[in-house]
Amino acid sequence: MEWLPALVLVHIVGAVLGAGGATFAEINLVRALRDGEISPDESELMKGAYAVLRLGFFLLVLSGFAFLLYFRLMDKTEFLYSPEFWAKLTIIGALSVNAILLQTRKINILWGSAISLTSWYAALILGVLRKMDYPYFATLLVYVISVVVMFFIVRAVHKKFCPPHTTNQKTS
């Protein structure tokens, strides 16, 4: 059986669920904060989005390591030292740390949302732009700039749709 198409499919599904989950988590958050507080129903809706996001993360990581095994067994290991692969790993690492910081309320929700959204879409984009050999630090610089830009976008959206003083609202 040819495993590569199956691995690619699971990896794509993981990335899509993650990016989709992060997007809907943010949409649901903004909708929930429109009236200044998060009701139990709204909280349940967001929990659903976070569950999808977590499933996406696990599928991404599991299939990612399955790829590693596949390339190792096919003797095609050069990819494992490529700059864009390590940039993607760094971004997944940032995503993981961000999740912990958000859960422990150690990061502002706007920055947390910005990092989450940017990281998921960056993982998707880097997956599409394979074999382009972008330098590691240049990729990360673009990523950091994108996070900052995303922060201002998320902040503008919250300013427009959410009442004042709700940007530090804690999610359930």
Added chain:
Amino acid sequence: MDTNNDKKIQKIQAAAEGIIVVAVVLAVLTIVGELWAPLKNTLKSIFTHHWLGKSALSIIFFAVIFLIRSNMHADMTKLPRKIYAAVWISALSAFAMTAFFIAHTLHLF
């Protein structure tokens, strides 16, 4: 306090102490083994491979300490401190071994 919970507390204490010993023994065997060939060779001759020897000794040390200490009195109030000690010593052991191999590769040892 419930006897069942007492048993659980004893087991956790025993596990924490077992981890402390394993972490120290592992770091010592690993670092000394690299610096002093007879130790590594002895492990190899007994266990067919030095790493198998370290794994086996880790299991043996943990099992012995766990079995002995899990039947001895344990104080719930001191349990968190023992756990933190076990975790910090494990982290230190991991750091020491990694730092050693970096230094060894750079021919500092």
Added chain:
Amino acid sequence: MTPLLVYTLITHVMTGILAIGLVHLVFMHFLKKAPSWKYLQALSGWSVILFLVSWATSAFYYVTYYGKAVKPKIMGGAYPWAHQVFMEAKEHVFVLLPFLTLALWLMIRLLAKEQDEKLKKAAMFVAFITLSLGAFIALSGILISGAVR
């Protein structure tokens, strides 16, 4: 590589990653206001079993194949430090993980019956350090595999 070695390597990597993933779930679940202790017991229990399986399969692969077939390739290639630093560190640091997750499982079993805030924080710390060491080991695995050319 024989089919047995292929399946051994696959089992070693996937059970290891799954175990680390479960510890990650345990840690994140601890951060909730009201963790489900039954769920945490299952997650931590499975992580112990998976780490033991990963340990056993790594032993077979390492002793019967890695030393004579893979290590020479790495040492003779462009990245000998992948073995000298990362493989050497990984194979020893890994030994700590099954014991740490066993302690975690035992702590969760007690916390399910007797709530203690200090013990809960200690258990979270165990999960966090296990996760950190696990992440280091997983990344080391990538570097080692990538150096085999």
